[in-house]
Amino acid sequence: MALVLANNVSSLNAQHNLTRSSNNLAKSVERLSSGLKINRGADGPAALVISEKQRAQIAGLEQAIENSEKAVSLVQTAEGALNEINSLLVKVRSLALDSANAGVNDTDALAANQAEISNALDTINRIANNTQFGTKKLLDGSAGVTGTATDTDISVLKATADTAAGTYAVSVGTRAERAYVDTTTALAAGTLAQDETLTINDVSITLNSGLTRVEVQNRINEFTAQTGVVAEDDGAGTGIRLRTEAFGTAASISVVSNQSGANSAGFTTSEQTDTGVNAIATIGANTFTGVGNVVTATSGVTEGLVITIGADPADSTQTVNGANGNVSISDNALQFQVGPNANQTAEIAIDKVNPTSLGVGVAGNQFASLNDVDVTSATKAQDAIAVIDAAIDDITNARGTLGAFQQNTLESTANNLRTTLENTVNAESVIRDTDFASEIANFTRQQVLVQAGTSVLGNANQQSQLVLSLLQ
Numbered sequence: 001m002a003l004v005l006a007n008n009v010s011s012l013n014a015q016h017n018l019t020r021s022s023n024n025l026a027k028s029v030e031r032l033s034s035g036l037k038i039n040r041g042a043d044g045p046a047a048l049v050i051s052e053k054q055r056a057q058i059a060g061l062e063q064a065i066e067n068s069e070k071a072v073s074l075v076q077t078a079e080g081a082l083n084e085i086n087s088l089l090v091k092v093r094s095l096a097l098d099s100a101n102a103g104v105n106d107t108d109a110l111a112a113n114q115a116e117i118s119n120a121l122d123t124i125n126r127i128a129n130n131t132q133f134g135t136k137k138l139l140d141g142s143a144g145v146t147g148t149a150t151d152t153d154i155s156v157l158k159a160t161a162d163t164a165a166g167t168y169a170v171s172v173g174t175r176a177e178r179a180y181v182d183t184t185t186a187l188a189a190g191t192l193a194q195d196e197t198l199t200i201n202d203v204s205i206t207l208n209s210g211l212t213r214v215e216v217q218n219r220i221n222e223f224t225a226q227t228g229v230v231a232e233d234d235g236a237g238t239g240i241r242l243r244t245e246a247f248g249t250a251a252s253i254s255v256v257s258n259q260s261g262a263n264s265a266g267f268t269t270s271e272q273t274d275t276g277v278n279a280i281a282t283i284g285a286n287t288f289t290g291v292g293n294v295v296t297a298t299s300g301v302t303e304g305l306v307i308t309i310g311a312d313p314a315d316s317t318q319t320v321n322g323a324n325g326n327v328s329i330s331d332n333a334l335q336f337q338v339g340p341n342a343n344q345t346a347e348i349a350i351d352k353v354n355p356t357s358l359g360v361g362v363a364g365n366q367f368a369s370l371n372d373v374d375v376t377s378a379t380k381a382q383d384a385i386a387v388i389d390a391a392i393d394d395i396t397n398a399r400g401t402l403g404a405f406q407q408n409t410l411e412s413t414a415n416n417l418r419t420t421l422e423n424t425v426n427a428e429s430v431i432r433d434t435d436f437a438s439e440i441a442n443f444t445r446q447q448v449l450v451q452a453g454t455s456v457l458g459n460a461n462q463q464s465q466l467v468l469s470l471l472q
Contacts, residue, residue: 010460018453025446031434032443038432047431054428060340061421068414071336071346075406078138078350081131082399085353088120089395093388095120095375100385102378107226110376114225117375121355124370128354141352143334145304151325153310157294157369158357160304161349165331168284168302172309172321176247176279176293180317181255183239183266187213193263199256200242201227201379207265216240216265225376228366229253232316239266243317244276246366248292250383251276279309279319283327293319294368296361305329306360308368338413346413348405351398359391 147156355371
């Protein structure tokens with residue numbers, strides 16, 4: 001090789017290789033210190049793209065697991081409240097059974113049972129209205145499917161997860177009727193000429209002579225809790241009408257007097273009877289037969305919707321009829337993000353559990369809902385038991401739905417997410433994490449190359465001094 005002074009190619013070559021070794025050593029130090037073999041796009045463009053997508057997925061999986069755990073807490077809060085309502089209903093049922101034991105209970109005992117039941121129903125209503133997770137109420141219907149009516153004569157008692165959201169026209173084809181009996185003779189301004197005994201639904205009521213028509217009505221109404229019958233003006237202002245509190249075929253009335261003729265209350269000495277009529281209404285495209293004035297949609301898109309029809313303002317013995325506006329159904333079901341990607345959600349609707357929405361529409365029953373139960377007579381207690389049993393079914397079904405959602409949807413999904421998270425983290429680690437065993441070997445190699453390259457560069461820089469020996 002020629003000896004030259006202007007260019008030291010050997011030195012340049014040594015510098016080039018030393019620079020490469022130094023850069024490689026610096027990268028090795030970075031990988032060892034950061035724990036990552038991909039620290040920037042230049043370290044592996046394709047690997048970086050895949051890794052960053054997996055990092056986003058990992059963050060999503062971790063948040064989805066946390067979301068599922070929060071959802072489990074919410075469901076457990078609701079289920080805990082329903083458990084307490086269930087306990088109260090069991091107590092209420094025991095009280096109704098006690099009241100049905102007519103042979104040993106007097107009026108005071110029945111009234112005491114009714115007072116305790118009323119207190120329990122108030123507590124159930126309070127639990128339904130106040131149970132919440134954070135500020136979100138869970139059992140008052142706002143976390144489920146709700147309905148509102150445009151006509152004041154129609155009220156929505158409940159809707160379920162089976163009820164499709166939308167607006168449905170309501171038309172009453174057959175009015176619901178209360179059982180009623182009118183007097184056969186007038187007692188407009190007169191008074192009773194003699195003492196009289198009325199037997200209404202097997203309850204004897206003594207009427208003293210000298211009572212006016214209005215006073216007779218008031219006396220009869222003192223026994224409404226036992227008879228289920230209300231006395232009111234017959235509309236003509238001359239006689240008395242007796243009607244049941246309840247609508248429908250389960251409501252019946254029986255009236256007999258021991259006096260008849262002029263200046264009596266106006267009822268006959270032979271038994272007068274009547275039975276109510278159930279409403280028939282069309283909701284949307286389907287027609288349903290109700291229980292009293294309560295109509296439940298049992299099929300179609302409105303399945304699960306329960307409405308009550310108000311009394312005709314002009315005649316308290318029957319409900320309104322004809323077109324009665326619309327019912328609008330809204331789906332406010334709770335929605336949970338249980339997956340790492342968009343639209344990976346699960347939802348559940350929690351039914352309203354206020355007493356007015358429990359035990360609704362029991363066939364052949366005088367009570368429209370749990371809120372109406374009355375145990376002040378043995379007959380009423382029997383009907384109350386059936387309604388309470390239906391309410392218990394409502395609550396236990398709601399608890400079962402929540403339990404299935406927690407176990408089969410939330411907890412199973414969370415377990416699957418944890419497995420997916422483990423595998424995704426492992427895949428991302430293979431792409432991005434430093435293999436220390438391999439990198440330490442590379443680091444040692446680069447370190448030796450830098451040391452050797454430094455020594456060689458020193459020697460290459462000294463080659464030009466050989467020219468001086470030729471000039472001496």
